[in-house]
Amino acid sequence: MSKHAALTLFPIRELVQRTGVNASTLRAWENRHGLLRPHRAESGHRLYGQDEVLRVRRVQELVAQGLNMSEIAGLLATDAPSGPPAAPVQTPPRAGAGEEFIAWQGYLEETLRALEDFSSERLDALYNEACAVYPIDLLTRRLLIPVLERLGERWDSRPSGIAEEHFFSAWLRNKLGARLHHTSGLPKGRPLILACLPGESHEIGLLLFALGALHRGYRLVYLGANVPIRQLADVAIRSFAAGIVLAGREPPDAERVLADLAWLAAEVRVPVCVGSHFSVRERDALLRDKLVLLGDDIVLGLDLLEARIAKTARNPARAA
Incomplete structure (x- = not known):
């Protein structure tokens, strides 16, 4: 790496600030899906440049269109740099069962709060973030189905319970419509x-x-x-x-x-x-x-x- 190139690189916290994607999601995109190819400082820390910023934004666009991580990786493979691959990165150990349960509970509570506030923007952000880390079957089982169950349990005990269920249906219908539109030519x-x-x-x-x-x-x-x-x-x-x-x-x-x-x-x-x-x-x-x-x-x-x-x-x- 040239001295000039090194001066233009920055740590992951700045990539988070520039893109709005949290660090754990960025690491998952790198380790699980190979979507990012950071440089390595002598200390071993990841360093990123403007190419990674553009790549993250492209991934965000494709996630918003309804693509899953495997499809995105395939689309971006043709844009991969032709130079030597980055040094291999050790995948961090999986979170324990307790930590994973807490993470899913966090997604569930945040999703329910977004529904209570009728915020499609927050629903989109939560869904896209979870899709970037987890496969759709796991996301469905651990988040979307529990949301559906909670809505069914409380629809008649909340002043806006029926409206929340209808709002969730409309949001899912929009997600399906966007996905159908994207796949119409495939x-x-x-x-x-x-x-x-x-x-x-x-x-x-x-x-x-x-x-x-x-x-x-x-x-x-x-x-x-x-x-x-x-x-x-x-x-x-x-x-x-x-x-x-x-x-x-x-x-x-x-x-x-x-x-x-x-x-x-x-x-x-x-x-x-x-x-x-x-x-x-x-x-x-x-x-x-x-x-x-x-x-x-x-x-x-x-x-x-x-x-x-x-x-x-x-x-x-x-x-x-």
Whole structure:
């Protein structure tokens, strides 16, 4: 490193000041994802320059567009410097279970406070920071689902409880819309159809499932709340779908819903999957009619969906 170059370098605390990204996130971007390549002082401390400032800002832009860290690393790989790689960095030991629990509790409480204040800006900042450090499945399980549970527990005990739940739904819908827009030109195979059962107006769980599916590389046809089941057969044909996912808690006419689901499963040649509380309550009837049960655990449901679609792809003759 030249003497002039050394004079233009600065420690991580100044990179934090220039970019607004905290030091732990910057270290995670470097150690886990290889997004930063700091120089090393003789003392071993990291030193950064204007190139790192621009790179961090680019990462922030891509995170705001809904990309995950693996996608960002792939996009930035072509911009990597051609010189020799930086000296290897020892990844710090993982935080203990107690420390990790405290960190997630902090995210949860801050997210709930942002919802109470109806601040989409703070929600965005918390979500983007967590996405920069943790994979989306872990983020969903440890933050987004607990937020949803807390909203469900307190919606009737707070003066603005219903409004907070609707605000969270709208914010998730915007996140999904931004992600769908970003991936619209990136075909990755046949899409999934996602819809709420007839009479179901609460779509937060389905929105979380949709975001998880997008981060796993699926294309989506997202239809939202209160969708007539029998219309999905035509949607599946026209969109050349790989599968159909429906979710709901307690539809007003469960008997009619079960009959329509049985009809749909017999009509289409792709997996018809049912998630959320309805799939648990009506388990026996749904299994009898050859529906795929995803349960009410979003991350596990995504795993089950992937396994079923892979099985169908290997043996399409038995898809129905």
